[in-house]
Amino acid sequence: MKETASQTAGPYVHIGCVPSVAGLEMYRGQDLGAKMLSPDVTGERITLHGVIHDGSGAPVTDAMIEIWQADAEGRFDNPAFLGWGRQATDAQTGAFRFDTILPGPVTQDDGTRHAPHILMWIVARGINLGLMTRVYFDDGPDPVLDQVPAARRQTLIAQRDGPKLRFDVHLQGAQETVFFDV
Amino acid sequence: MTIRPRDHTHQPPALTPAYRSSQLRAPSHKPLRYAPSRTEATGPTFGHDLIGPTDHDLIINYARPGETAMGERIIVHGVLRDEDARPVPNALIEVWQANAGGRYRHKKDGYLAPLDPNFGGCGRMLTDGEGRFSFRTIRPGPYPWPNGGNDWRPAHIHFSIFGAAFAQRLITQMYFEGDPHIALCPIVQTIPDPGAIDRLTARLDMAHSVPMDIRAYRFDLVLRGRDQTLFENRMEGA
Numbered sequence: 001m002k003e004t005a006s007q008t009a010g011p012y013v014h015i016g017c018v019p020s021v022a023g024l025e026m027y028r029g030q031d032l033g034a035k036m037l038s039p040d041v042t043g044e045r046i047t048l049h050g051v052i053h054d055g056s057g058a059p060v061t062d063a064m065i066e067i068w069q070a071d072a073e074g075r076f077d078n079p080a081f082l083g084w085g086r087q088a089t090d091a092q093t094g095a096f097r098f099d100t101i102l103p104g105p106v107t108q109d110d111g112t113r114h115a116p117h118i119l120m121w122i123v124a125r126g127i128n129l130g131l132m133t134r135v136y137f138d139d140g141p142d143p144v145l146d147q148v149p150a151a152r153r154q155t156l157i158a159q160r161d162g163p164k165l166r167f168d169v170h171l172q173g174a175q176e177t178v179f180f181d182v
Numbered sequence: 183m184t185i186r187p188r189d190h191t192h193q194p195p196a197l198t199p200a201y202r203s204s205q206l207r208a209p210s211h212k213p214l215r216y217a218p219s220r221t222e223a224t225g226p227t228f229g230h231d232l233i234g235p236t237d238h239d240l241i242i243n244y245a246r247p248g249e250t251a252m253g254e255r256i257i258v259h260g261v262l263r264d265e266d267a268r269p270v271p272n273a274l275i276e277v278w279q280a281n282a283g284g285r286y287r288h289k290k291d292g293y294l295a296p297l298d299p300n301f302g303g304c305g306r307m308l309t310d311g312e313g314r315f316s317f318r319t320i321r322p323g324p325y326p327w328p329n330g331g332n333d334w335r336p337a338h339i340h341f342s343i344f345g346a347a348f349a350q351r352l353i354t355q356m357y358f359e360g361d362p363h364i365a366l367c368p369i370v371q372t373i374p375d376p377g378a379i380d381r382l383t384a385r386l387d388m389a390h391s392v393p394m395d396i397r398a399y400r401f402d403l404v405l406r407g408r409d410q411t412l413f414e415n416r417m418e419g420a
Contacts, residue, residue: 022288119222128372147216
């Protein structure tokens, strides 16, 4: 069988995925994925934030972003931490923000280690197939990062200011973020 | 568990100029490929306690007590499988759509057609043990959109689908059999393969219609396969 074809999420993605942003009261007022932290989660608290820009530099004010990450020990099966979050970009500024924990390095089946990273998936009007990227916190070594051309590697590394980590996304242009087909 | 590489011949490219919004939102570099790791082969799981009793029934899930949404009452049902035809159980599917007149309940939609006070336009469900899903709604209307010229979207329902792995994550749109707007729509036509467009088109399913109550449409979904071992330690498109 062939994978179902993707289509854009469109400008009204919020209705289905973040109803409160559409001005729609559904699901007892709870947007799925809005809150990643609970008191039971162990690990270093961080805020991952940034702005999405289009090819003209304008903010992308109607995107939806999801992240998927390991816990502080590099595990994906922690019952206290789902590891998944979802946010809309701000309707005026294109800014986004996730309150989460710093993930640990992830050890693969074959023993190789991936440096701490957060998978990020972006959909919006004008994006036909969701864009996947990785947020890193330093420049490796890492089997994925190491294969990115050196001149573009910095686009995947968040800028740290205490607990705040800034990660701007450029969909197109001179500062274009590296996206992956994985 | 590994993930089969995506077959892009059935997927829309990033830059599709006739869909004008893609012009400044399409990356100019080809995406880099790497062998999926544990991060991409895992994904969030959602429990049945998440889903309310009417979350999958758009006819009543926003309606005032005793009332229902206006329009053609339909059931949409199908099976979620992967490329190896294996059902994907317990997968979260979210749907959203305009009302019967083509108006969205979204603060940014200013179309002249009125809101339906009994229709919100979103629903969600988990697939069962055999990958089946079903929801009730009203058939959405077509609506005009600012793409230049006289563009109208076909009647459609948006779908957001989670598989077992985050690399299977997919958002798409479902169209209705026989809609003449399908061939004219720059968003539909971002997909290069006519067969892939045909698979986004739900079929009238009289066998599952309920006489004097509601018609049915059949719509099946396929996510990427997960079993093929892939050892690829080299970047493509670099």
